[in-house]
Amino acid sequence: MENDELLDCLVIGGGAAGLTAAVYFGRYKRRAVVLDDGGSRLQRIPRTRNVPGFPDGIEGPDLLRRMREHAARYAVPAEQTRVRSLRRLDDGTFRAESAEGSWRARFVLLATGARDVEPEIDGIAEALKVGQVRYCPICDGFETQRQRVAVLGRAGHGLRESLFIANWDNQVTWLSMATQEEVGAPDLARLREAGVRIADSPPHRIDCGVDGVGVRVELQNGQVLEFDTLYPALGLVTACELATALGARARDNGQLEVDAHQQTTVDGLYVAGDVAVDLNQISVATGHAAIAATAIHNRL
Template identity: 35%
Template sequence: MPELVIIGGGPAGLSAAIYAVRAGLAAHVLYKDDGALGKTDKIENYFGFPDVISGAELLSRGRAQAERLGAQLHRTEVTGIEYADTGFTVKMTDGERHADAVLIATGSPRAVPDITGIREFEGRGVSYCAVCDAFFYRGKAAAVLGQGEYALEEARVLLAVAESVTLLTNGQDAPAPLPAGLSVDTRRISSIEGGEAVERVIFADGEALALDGVFVALGTAGSTDFARKLGAPLDGTHIKSAADGSTMVPGLFAAGDCTGGLLQVAKAVSDGAAAAMSAIKFLRK
């Protein structure tokens, strides 16, 4: 049975799972938390609900429906996706999972941290993808900005090629355990500076750390992080996809807020259904 892994447990991801299992696919929904919908107090503009419903209740009903039909829901954190001829490997904090196709439905992208120099040096020492850019830091000093599992995964990629790798937590506590060889600096960051490219990070206490590159990996991996790693084009801060949810990467689909447009439950549900149908056609070929 073909395996479809859906990253994101919101309305787009659950809608996709419902259509996928009804078509005979093995659908696995990977999600870390309740996302934006779970924090919504009142919804009164969704078709078929004459009374106000909370986002948490709507989400609970959607999950129950998907599970009743046979979808497998896994509460976990996805840290990366790799693509090969045999399909995809989805990396999680608690293991790995093979997928014949992947559907990204992780919601809106995260904001870039408010640190002077980050946007100015994007592509010139500031990166968001270690798998994409680690090669350019062979024998150089690199840093990862973040403190979660996603940041540690990026650091592991860099440790294999860079001369030194420092985890910059920007005032947050350092995670544990740490990969061997990874240094940590918990001081708050004031700015990222350099000439043609990144040369240093300036901390709030005025001290500097010489660096050749900074990889941003705050919080958990999001839609654009996954897309970058797999070579899927972006439209600003969203995944560029066709109307049916397909992307330029064979077997990779996207749905919901991560594709932009109207950020509403109704659109997310529609996107999830369309992307699932597209994935079904792809896997049946």
């Protein structure tokens, strides 16, 4: 279905950033539409405890439902669809296409987020729900106090995350995937100082929630380790393709380069949330969206 109306802004992605932008556009009385394929990282949060205004925390799916309800209050249409291409037309407007239709807009706000690289663990979805697997120490490192914590990741990301998590009163073991030889003496000293142990051999198999054990890691040398929580530190894949296909500049990690108003290097194309930053936080995503939506409103 071809949508003839020229929108003020097309919002691609309906998670924390996209839905916040929808509220702003609705309240600015602008014509905006949100296109979303339903994969927000919010859905994977068992209970977030660092979103302002929720002192007892809130489950991610509940927060997402409330954010959708909030956007709907201002009658901003949201469609469930996956955008597969974004082009710039000769008249300077943008055209997005999905299997369900096409949309044209003067501005685009891309809020497509990022996806966690997951380790191969049976029942990982259930383990995530009960906090045996966690992805975001900034969000929930506080909850690891007095726990035995494993961090799975190579030198670089895995090492940084191990040091970060060791800040709480816990016992951290780095499952370095045979990369500790790449670590220089100063970093090894920092790990030692922080009390981080390094597993003797790479993990062979990881099980969660079996026989009452939180996380059971069998190493390649046969040794078995038990933990309360595992943090995979394998990185994120940023959903930046729609922007880079238009020529927007991205850093090596896929995050899009932006100016102070969240505009990419393509005029009229703005981004918000995890697709643009490595501080993957709800408050950052909503802040980006407020900045970008207001900048777009001021240019219309």
